[in-house]
Amino acid sequence: MLTLYSYWRSSAAYRVRIALNLKGLAYRQVPVRLLWDGGEQQGEAYRQLNPQQLVPLLVDDEQPIAQSLAILEYLEETRPQPALLERRP
Numbered sequence: 001m002l003t004l005y006s007y008w009r010s011s012a013a014y015r016v017r018i019a020l021n022l023k024g025l026a027y028r029q030v031p032v033r034l035l036w037d038g039g040e041q042q043g044e045a046y047r048q049l050n051p052q053q054l055v056p057l058l059v060d061d062e063q064p065i066a067q068s069l070a071i072l073e074y075l076e077e078t079r080p081q082p083a084l085l086e087r088r089p
Helices: 011-022 044-049 068-078
Strands: 002-006 027-031 057-060 063-066
Touching: 002 011, 011 068, 057 068, 063 068
Parallel strands: 002 027
Antiparallel strands: 002 057, 057 063
8 A cells, every 4th residue: 555654734745645646546644744843754763764854755565755756757657547647649
């Protein structure tokens, strides 16, 4: 199952949630509180998942993918249907 580490006000995370929903993919969302207690993204547990300490982070079968555009490209390559963009010859 896909796991998305996300922050509700992050436009980059929002972009990934839109793509996941357009593709009809099931995923589990884990909130990362960026402002709570100095920022959960800076904690050791999250740093082990994502050394960049940013959101969003998509984990697919223990494979972490950071950065929203990289996540979108990964989704298009691994789950091409339905396509996010129209394919032109």
